[in-house]
Amino acid sequence: MSETNKDDRAALLAEAAGPATELPPGWLEVVSMDMDAQGVARKSDGKVVFIDGALPTEWVSANTHRKKNNWEAASLMAIHRESAQRVRPGCPHFGLHSGACGGCKMQHLHVGAQVAVKQRVLEDNLWHLGKVKAETILRPIEGPAWGYRYRARLSVRYVPKKGEVLVGFHERKSRYIADMQTCKILPPHVDAMLMPLRALIGGLQARDTCPQIELACGDTVTALVLRHLEPLSEGDLARLRAFAAEHGVQWWLQPKGPDTVHLLDADGAEQLAYGLPDFGITMPFKPTDFTQVNSHINRVLVTRALRLLDAGKAERVIDWFCGLGNFTLPIATQAREVLGIEGSEALVARSRENYEKNQAQRPVQQALAATSFVARNLFEMTPEMLVADGVADKWLVDPPREGAFALSKALADLHQARLGAEGAPPLPAGAAHWVPPQRIVYVSCNPATLARDAGLLVHQAGYRCVAAGVVNMFPHTAHVESMAVFERA
Incomplete structure (x- = not known):
């Protein structure tokens, strides 16, 4: 803080x-x-x-x-x-002692109480920052408290004084890597690999120039992305292949920036993917793509969000900050037409690929709705851009930690202009027939920016906050994910 x-x-x-x-x-x-x-x-x-x-x-x-x-x-x-x-912490590396791991902050608090604390944080932020009170508090979304972290960025460092390699998260309030021998929030099969990974890196010729391993687990594939600052020798590559065969993982290599990430051995490699079975959707992804850390919670989150959105077969929906299509494709099983908008050209391309693959695998009678994807800087939204995107009955908004201020402000400016409020900007061309969405489902990873945007939507854009609740995506951490529903007043 x-x-x-x-x-x-x-x-x-x-x-x-x-x-x-x-x-x-x-x-x-x-x-x-x-x-x-x-x-x-x-x-x-x-x-x-x-x-x-x-x-x-x-x-x-x-x-x-x-x-x-x-x-x-x-x-x-x-x-x-x-x-x-x-309660007694479930991990021996948690605590206030010197060298304690900084990956978790709340293992000493019962997981049910953790959720209650996060709910209070959400409500406090909505009221103190946005002057908004939700009409209904949603039941928290909860899932497994251990073994849930399917994505992680593990730091790696060879420590000559110890004569060994450390692999894991940083110590509390420190730049040093914790001496972790186990990690109970990682999936059990990954937890069991921590010590073998230390031994593997310690045996590489490039052990001094491998600063990071990024973990990405799909439903059936576990990928490890090795960041290496110098070319790997044939001996090192052979050691990686032997480790992959023994532990059932895929090695991806990253010699430079994120665009250089590639499979060590691409021939016959199974594709990394996760499923959304409630919608018959499979989402392929690359290990450096943004996906939710907790796949168990993500499945419930998508189902809850779409139930609250309640898109009908005659409705058009816009999915803002759509990413890979995590919400877009499920919405396309329910709506008439969907537009996904995302800031990254690369993610938009991946969204289109995922849509086409899923469409090709579905029977004709269960075809996905007409869906298009657009790349745009969503932190520079204007009323003119909103009008140009056309009328949508409902919105789903899932921004990064920065929130969706520009989007909320553009919607508020249009409402204020319609009211003829003092100081309001004029209505842009074509706005006479534009209608704001009847319902907005906002998925947030930062209660402070959600509260800020909620204040705009409620006090300046003509909406009510009809419901809000927390999503315990990261048990044992102080991270607060949440969801809020807004309807036109």
């Missing part, structure tokens, strides 16, 4: 909370958790303290290591009253 965000959060907590509980000197009562999974307490003078490792309802002692005007940062020293939701 940035210092500015901490200042804002501290001010809100100090204003909203009553007087601090009377406790022995030096003790603190933890009242909530922040977006960095730190316990939040207040001193008797109202000053807010963010405490690593502390949980809501606990009474603790903490060691302050940073002081600002209206908040302090501290580390947990002792727990005097323990939360009923505190």
